Amino acid sequence: MPTAKIPPVLRSSTGGEKEVAVDGSTVGDALRSLASQHPDTERQLFGDGGELNRYVNVYKNDEDVRVLDGLETPLSDSDTLMILPAMAGG
Amino acid sequence: MDAGVDNRPCGGKYGDTVAAIGHTPLVELKSLAPKPGVHIWAKLESHNPTGSVKDRVARSLIEDAEARGAIEAGQTILEPTSGNTGISLAMICRRKGYPLKVVMPSNVTEERTQLLRMYGAEIVYSPGEQGSNGAVAMALEMAESESSYYMPYQYGNEANPRAHYDGTAVEILDELDDVAAFVGGLGTGGTLMGTGRRLKEADPNTLVVAAEPLQGELVQGLRSLDDGFIPPIIDLALLDRKIFVSNRDAVVWTKKLIEEEGIFAGVSSGAVAAISHRVAADLEAGNVVTVFPDGGWKYLSSGVYTKTLEELEADGTLETASFW
Numbered sequence: 038m039p040t041a042k043i044p045p046v047l048r049s050s051t052g053g054e055k056e057v058a059v060d061g062s063t064v065g066d067a068l069r070s071l072a073s074q075h076p077d078t079e080r081q082l083f084g085d086g087g088e089l090n091r092y093v094n095v096y097k098n099d100e101d102v103r104v105l106d107g108l109e110t111p112l113s114d115s116d117t118l119m120i121l122p123a124m125a126g127g
Numbered sequence: 128m129d130a131g132v133d134n135r136p137c138g139g140k141y142g143d144t145v146a147a148i149g150h151t152p153l154v155e156l157k158s159l160a161p162k163p164g165v166h167i168w169a170k171l172e173s174h175n176p177t178g179s180v181k182d183r184v185a186r187s188l189i190e191d192a193e194a195r196g197a198i199e200a201g202q203t204i205l206e207p208t209s210g211n212t213g214i215s216l217a218m219i220c221r222r223k224g225y226p227l228k229v230v231m232p233s234n235v236t237e238e239r240t241q242l243l244r245m246y247g248a249e250i251v252y253s254p255g256e257q258g259s260n261g262a263v264a265m266a267l268e269m270a271e272s273e274s275s276y277y278m279p280y281q282y283g284n285e286a287n288p289r290a291h292y293d294g295t296a297v298e299i300l301d302e303l304d305d306v307a308a309f310v311g312g313l314g315t316g317g318t319l320m321g322t323g324r325r326l327k328e329a330d331p332n333t334l335v336v337a338a339e340p341l342q343g344e345l346v347q348g349l350r351s352l353d354d355g356f357i358p359p360i361i362d363l364a365l366l367d368r369k370i371f372v373s374n375r376d377a378v379v380w381t382k383k384l385i386e387e388e389g390i391f392a393g394v395s396s397g398a399v400a401a402i403s404h405r406v407a408a409d410l411e412a413g414n415v416v417t418v419f420p421d422g423g424w425k426y427l428s429s430g431v432y433t434k435t436l437e438e439l440e441a442d443g444t445l446e447t448a449s450f451w
Contacts, residue, residue: 099370127181
């Protein structure tokens with residue numbers, strides 16, 4: 038199963054877990070699997086229409102899924118999903 | 128013997144230091160090329176007057192405000208920054224007679240504070256654990272409560288990418304006939320948007336790749352994911368790839384630049400070098416161009432150039448420092 042890495046800001050919603058095994062062959066399925074295991078994450082991960090929250094960056098291994106195929110990006114069991122808040126520099 | 132210089136073109140002749148911004152050298156990184164036929168080039172933005180790519184942006188922001196009549200002599204400029212934009216604004220504002228107040232995360236290196244004070248800027252510190260996001264939020268609140276400030280707001284001002292569209296990109300195209308890929312660090316998005324847009328206009332097949340920092344966990348002190356921040360100038364549709372780089376990998380490549388190329392660059396340069404090498408490995412031939420945002424001077428006190436990786440991990444630098 039793919040692994041989702043949980044950022045510090047979401048850990049209060051996962052009972053402190055830093056990594057969660059998730060089910061799904063796409064990024065969207067995997068994130069919904071995370072939300073079903075830890076319901077408090079759902080409102081932070083998704084907008085009202087089920088789209089990815091604008092301020093959440095999700096990476097398949099190290100590439101931003103928004104620049105791949107978004108929630109439809111395919112996942113294999115060996116992939117890691119990294120969830121991070123969008124941070125600026127400058 | 129001819130008395131003329133033999134290393135033309137030189138950097139040019141300018142009326143003052145602000146006019147001398149840009150025109151930075153494009154240097155090939157031969158030892159980092161993964162295969163023959165693929166060339167990696169870096170624009171060394173440390174050659175700008177205050178030592179970073181942000182000189183281009185700061186000049187563009189101030190000249191844009193002046194051209195629109197948005198600021199008047201003596202008006203205080205307010206800007207959130209992780210350091211470099213503030214330092215560039217500080218030099219330009221001092222030259223032009225505008226007081227400057229910058230909002231900066233408290234966990235940046237001491238050198239940035241010293242350089243800002245040297246140029247006469249006032250510094251307001253935002254919580255370090257919130258990174259640049261915290262500085263942006265605090266500056267927006269200050270601007271709302273005090274209308275006399277002018278905030279250029281590099282994150283949402285098209286004058287930021289325009290500095291690269293009209294400057295950095297043109298300089299690259301002047302030197303190279305074709306660019307297979309452009310790799311830029313993602314901070315405000317200005318370098319990537321401005322340079323990427325112009326390079327794609329010149330050749331739609333040019334790949335535009337963002338390298339972004341994976342902040343240490345202790346620099347992700349946000350209350351919720353809604354405190355995330357995406358600079359309004361960023362258009363993700365322009366990017367072909369967006370890849371994060373850990374502080375550890377960025378430091379590894381920063382050290383590699385010194386050891387293999389003799390280039391003393393800042394940590395974000397190590398990050399874009401890592402991604403440039405990776406992108407280059409996927410190409411059969413062509414030029415990969417990147418921008419090294421600054422030199423290493425402002426990061427010396429962090430120890431990244433003198434300590435080993437193991438020491439940096441043990442003392443927490445890789446988890447807590449803010450390099451972008």
